[in-house]
Amino acid sequence: MPSSLATYIALPGNTAEAMEYWHSVFGGDLVILRYGDMQLEGMPFEPDPEAVAHATLTLPVGVIAGSDVMDTREYPIRDTAYSLLYTTETDAEAKRLYDALIAGGGTVGMPLEVAPWGDLYGQVFDRFGVMWSFSCEHSG
Structure with missing residues (x-):
């Protein structure tokens, strides 16, 4: 492997x-x-x-x-330490995934919009507290 x-x-x-x-x-x-x-x-x-x-x-x-996790301590999940970056091929795919996490109980961390560097970018904290960043080379 x-x-x-x-x-x-x-x-x-x-x-x-x-x-x-x-x-x-x-x-x-x-x-x-x-x-x-x-x-x-x-x-x-x-x-x-x-x-x-x-x-x-x-x-x-x-x-x-x-x-x-196996022990009983409280673990703070909603934090940027648990974060994933998902790069999509199209703006539409980024928006679909971003919106799906919000519809499933997530909250906006950063609106999905064209960032200063030119890419479409946004963040969602899903209902489990994991931060998902979405990025796409903006197509106009």
Whole structure:
């Protein structure tokens, strides 16, 4: 297998919901492995069998992977530390994805508009607190 790089996001118990939602917005191939689907002998902790051990959403443009965090501390998700940049081929595609995340409970971080550098650019915090930036070489 060739080397690759994927985004990995650990969410506080709602990874399956987030991955299924992103799959509905972006398409691709989704695989979710829960701890209950695995052989757990020798695990150093007792995981919830419904918790996500590993999930991957494979898109034509890249891979998003993730899991549920295992400790009970509060994790602030809504932050730019959890952010993804999605570059599209057309303005229409950027707008469609941007609008879909807002319609699904997201909030505008930055309006989708022509930026000073000339590209169409905008940011949405989805309902899970993950920031999605959309960029497209503006077509006029």
